[in-house]
Amino acid sequence: MQIQRHGTTGRFSDSVVHNGTVYLVEVAANLDGDAAAQTANLLASVERLLAQAGSDKSRLLMVTIYLSDMADYEAMNAVWDAWLPPGCAPARACLQARLAKPEYRVEMVLTAALA
Template identity: 45%
Template sequence: MSDITRYEPGKRMSQAVAHGGLIWLAGQVGAPGESVTRQTEAILANIDRLLAEAGSSKSRLLQATIWLASMDDFQEMNAVWDAWIDPKNPPTRACGESRLATPDYRVEIIVVAAAG
């Protein structure tokens, strides 16, 4: 049985959990009140950081789930996503509209990656 490694554990949740060759990241958000572009940039930078800490990278992404406070922001978020993603190794992806934790959050991204 392989070990479970928790990254940045807190009282309520860990920011990432690695087990069995997979890495799950908690939903990542940017600074409340910032534009969709700025929030998405901050989220993707944090994903890069957490994956690196766990020994992986965006090239090893398996799945991404993106929540937008409004689907009106789809193109703005995609402009940042498309510039960031490894075009040779895109993950599966779903994107939908959802009420986020506060109205100041406009984007939340959850990813799963392979380790290594």
């Protein structure tokens, strides 16, 4: 089966498509804001990457959310809840982790079905 990689660098790909599934990991491009702002920025990028791969946010299967501080849980969830279409909630985990850069407040690992 063919593997399609989009936005590939020497270290990572923006998304990978295989066997009817798209995989991506995303952080905010704009790190100036709080957790809510970073979540909104990150989800806008996720939406673009999903569309590029032939999917959308209603087809999310599994999401793992990493927060640098669980104190940001409610702020992140407020943005997440407004972004996610009703009745389309994926399986999801959320945990606190030390992220790659101190400026990162939110990182998400997402798996979605292709349309």
